[in-house]
Amino acid sequence: MIFWIFIFIFILSIISSIVSITAKDLLYSVLSLSLLSLLTSILFFILNAPDVAITEAAVGAALTTVIFIFGIRRTEREDK
Amino acid sequence: MRESDFNVGKFFAFLFVLILFLFMLSPLFEEGDGAKIDKNLSDIKNRVSYFHSLKSVKEIERILSDNNDFSKYREITDSAKTVIFGESKDLENGTANLVTSIVLDYRGFDTLGELIVLFISILGLTIILSTLSFAKFEEPSFLQITGVKFVTPFMILVGIYIFLHGHLSPGGGFPAGAIIATATLFSLIGCKFNYRVSNLKFIESNAGFFVILLATLGLYFTGSFFGNYLPTGIVGKLYSSSLILIIYSLVGLKVGAELSVGIKTLYNGEKDDDR
Numbered sequence: 230m231i232f233w234i235f236i237f238i239f240i241l242s243i244i245s246s247i248v249s250i251t252a253k254d255l256l257y258s259v260l261s262l263s264l265l266s267l268l269t270s271i272l273f274f275i276l277n278a279p280d281v282a283i284t285e286a287a288v289g290a291a292l293t294t295v296i297f298i299f300g301i302r303r304t305e306r307e308d309k
Numbered sequence: 310m311r312e313s314d315f316n317v318g319k320f321f322a323f324l325f326v327l328i329l330f331l332f333m334l335s336p337l338f339e340e341g342d343g344a345k346i347d348k349n350l351s352d353i354k355n356r357v358s359y360f361h362s363l364k365s366v367k368e369i370e371r372i373l374s375d376n377n378d379f380s381k382y383r384e385i386t387d388s389a390k391t392v393i394f395g396e397s398k399d400l401e402n403g404t405a406n407l408v409t410s411i412v413l414d415y416r417g418f419d420t421l422g423e424l425i426v427l428f429i430s431i432l433g434l435t436i437i438l439s440t441l442s443f444a445k446f447e448e449p450s451f452l453q454i455t456g457v458k459f460v461t462p463f464m465i466l467v468g469i470y471i472f473l474h475g476h477l478s479p480g481g482g483f484p485a486g487a488i489i490a491t492a493t494l495f496s497l498i499g500c501k502f503n504y505r506v507s508n509l510k511f512i513e514s515n516a517g518f519f520v521i522l523l524a525t526l527g528l529y530f531t532g533s534f535f536g537n538y539l540p541t542g543i544v545g546k547l548y549s550s551s552l553i554l555i556i557y558s559l560v561g562l563k564v565g566a567e568l569s570v571g572i573k574t575l576y577n578g579e580k581d582d583d584r
Binding site for chain 1: 406408471479480481483484487488490491494568572575576
């Protein structure tokens with residue numbers, strides 16, 4: 230059971246990372262990067278590393294997303 | 310330097326920096342065997358437990374596979390051969406969370422380096438962005454204001470819980486600081502709560518100073534930087550491993566205040582704030 234959950238989250242994280250690279254709208258790119266961090270924190274939790282999972286969820290999913298969105302607001306939203 | 314520029318504070322600051330610089334250069338010129346360690350601490354098995362003094366993973370695997378009685382390998386102190394949760398007293402560092410004992414006790418220099426890296430990055434951010442002033446965000450809606458006023462106190466509470474229980478449960482100073490910074494960001498965006506940067510700077514500088522001070526006092530009492538010189542208490546209680554508890558709380562406050570200053574600077578610059 231836990232193995233198939235692991236495989237499912239793994240495939241989702243790969244898809245979200247590919248979306249974050251290829252998306253033309255930078256806001257979608259940043260949001261899929263945030264989703265990647267959240268999924269990675271779940272993977273860390275399954276792999277018995279709760280300290281790293283908490284840090285990844287707090288820093289990766291919340292703070293860096295906000296900083297990227299501030300950066301997008303100051304510059305341009307569309308990728309060229 | 311003009312005559313009016315000279316004051317006592319600048320002189321002492323310069324003297325302090327000079328002493329730190331000489332202290333930094335001193336390992337280049339001294340000869341001998343480095344820092345003195347206490348006599349009964351010179352044997353490495355008295356300083357760290359048996360598992361930490363082993364070099365190879367194979368050796369640990371052999372021990373674990375040979376006999377399941379781990380009690381005779383847990384030579385943590387002379388008084389306690391086995392660790393019982395909630396009963397064992399006066400251990401080496403009374404943390405129930407092993408990651409915290411490694412991050413803040415055995416590898417204390419790493420944590421100090423991370424603090425310095427974060428401090429320097431936020432310093433660069435505020436120096437570069439403080440001369441700019443950005444366009445304002447639009448006014449928050451009613452739903453944002455109500456939701457943020459409901460959620461933010463709980464987020465700050467969770468952050469304080471995580472850094473107070475850093476030695477018992479997963480987490481610690483850095484994620485707690487990130488959660489507190491996210492709470493201040495919510496209050497900034499949602500209900501335009503205009504906290505003063507000077508208060509945050511006061512918290513940040515004093516927390517950093519006390520971290521360095523408490524770590525340096527370990528050099529005097531136990532002979533090693535970040536040494537634990539306060540009584541460690543009972544494993545599993547909140548007031549155990551007192552120095553690690555104090556330092557992790559200070560680290561959480563410092564990181565939270567620092568990231569809040571960075572986010573406030575990114576939000577509207579420091580132009581319209583009273584410094």
